[in-house]
Amino acid sequence: MGFVDSGPYRDSTDHAQDTPTWVQHTAEIGTEAGLLVFVALFVPAWWRARRSDTHAFTIAALAPLATAVAYVCSEVLKSAVTEERPCRAVTGAVPSLAPCPPHGDWSFPSHHATNAGASAGSRWRRRPVRGPRRSVRRTR
Numbered sequence: 001m002g003f004v005d006s007g008p009y010r011d012s013t014d015h016a017q018d019t020p021t022w023v024q025h026t027a028e029i030g031t032e033a034g035l036l037v038f039v040a041l042f043v044p045a046w047w048r049a050r051r052s053d054t055h056a057f058t059i060a061a062l063a064p065l066a067t068a069v070a071y072v073c074s075e076v077l078k079s080a081v082t083e084e085r086p087c088r089a090v091t092g093a094v095p096s097l098a099p100c101p102p103h104g105d106w107s108f109p110s111h112h113a114t115n116a117g118a119s120a121g122s123r124w125r126r127r128p129v130r131g132p133r134r135s136v137r138r139t140r
Contacts, residue, residue: 006090013094024097031098035112038067038119063122070118074109083108 016024042064049060085107086093087100 006086006093009086009090010093013096016097017094028097031112035115038115039064041119059122063119066122067115067118070114071111074111074114077109078106081108082106 016027042060045063046057046060049056083106085100085105087096088103
């Protein structure tokens, strides 16, 4: 099986192996703990929304559930797509910093991207982006 992005993958793993050990450990922890940032953002959103209208409170309260549903959907999609992880698919590459997950833990779609997108989507849904306000000048 050939992996389409084998050149950039090799470049990034080579670069990662050349970084100082403390950077490698920070990156390894950050990829796992970074997901907790989204969980931590749900709490203040819920806290602020509880004094707001019912619609905002409902969205803030259901945001973690929506993220969990997105995670389950990505897991189902992973089972259908079965995209091999680059740590197994790219031959001759140096090992990645984190150990390669076991066979059957497919790479697409990414759980990190799914969780980040669902979290951001629920935040956007609660507070949509509005365009610039125009001041209307009244003439007599």
